[in-house]
Amino acid sequence: MEFEAVVMELETLGTERTKKIYASHGAREPQFGVATGDMRALAKKIGKNQDLAEKLYSTGNYDCMYFAGMILDPKKMTEADFDRWMEAAYFYMISDYVLAVSLAETDYAQAVADRWINSGRELVMSAGWACYTWLLGYRKDDEFDRDKISAMLDTVSSTIHDSPNRTRYSMNGFVAAVGVSYIPLHEKAVAAAEKIGKVSVRTEKGACSVPVALDEIRKMEAKGKIGFKRKAVRC
Numbered sequence: 054m055e056f057e058a059v060v061m062e063l064e065t066l067g068t069e070r071t072k073k074i075y076a077s078h079g080a081r082e083p084q085f086g087v088a089t090g091d092m093r094a095l096a097k098k099i100g101k102n103q104d105l106a107e108k109l110y111s112t113g114n115y116d117c118m119y120f121a122g123m124i125l126d127p128k129k130m131t132e133a134d135f136d137r138w139m140e141a142a143y144f145y146m147i148s149d150y151v152l153a154v155s156l157a158e159t160d161y162a163q164a165v166a167d168r169w170i171n172s173g174r175e176l177v178m179s180a181g182w183a184c185y186t187w188l189l190g191y192r193k194d195d196e197f198d199r200d201k202i203s204a205m206l207d208t209v210s211s212t213i214h215d216s217p218n219r220t221r222y223s224m225n226g227f228v229a230a231v232g233v234s235y236i237p238l239h240e241k242a243v244a245a246a247e248k249i250g251k252v253s254v255r256t257e258k259g260a261c262s263v264p265v266a267l268d269e270i271r272k273m274e275a276k277g278k279i280g281f282k283r284k285a286v287r288c
Contacts, residue, residue, distance in 0.1 A: 054099055056108045063116050066091045079144045084115035096123035103129040122151030127158040132165050139177055145219050148176040153183035157286045162188055175217035182223035186230040191283045199237050206231060210245045218255055225252045225266050232270035236280045243270055
């Protein structure tokens with residue numbers, strides 16, 4: 054499909070109700086209000102198309118930017134490309150669920166995620182921690198440096214409650230991911246989750262519901278799923 058046809062299709066799929074929901078969480082104009090499920094159906098028809106993804110992302114339209122993440126080809130994205138896309142990621146749904154997810158499919162994911170975590174910028178930091186959450190639930194344990202992940206757990210334990218708002222959400226998710234998916238540090242993640250307790254995150258509508266990391270780990274433990282790995286990052 055051509056660029057104009059995709060934009061028209063997305064606009065047709067949008068609803069005012071969904072648009073209002075997205076806006077309440079931080080999406081801004083321009084946007085169409087397209088449900089994620091409808092985007093997935095369209096993405097399956099198109100497949101990976103990096104040129105189209107670039108054009109859609111550059112529009113600044115939330116739905117086009119999110120959809121671009123569904124059809125981009127991570128193998129054709131450089132580290133500089135991810136940094137460039139991050140500069141335009143004004144909303145956590147883009148930083149954490151488009152860029153972090155796509156970055157997790159690259160060979161240089163950890164290097165970029167490390168740089169983002171140390172950026173000092175809320176959404177960039179959030180995307181870095183979120184990328185590790187996706188990585189831990191997808192890559193084999195031996196692809197990670199145990200001492201490095203251990204040090205990251207220490208950082209989260211000591212700084213999470215004083216970290217930027219959205220960054221706290223992703224740091225919390227990282228602890229849960231280590232506890233569930235990274236067996237070498239399961240017990241340490243449990244201890245960290247116990248120390249951290251409940252994490253407070255605010256949205257434009259008020260308090261955000263943040264899963265308690267310890268509860269998430271215990272749920273998976275009860276199901277016998279410690280060590281769980283996804284078959285793919287993007288569904």
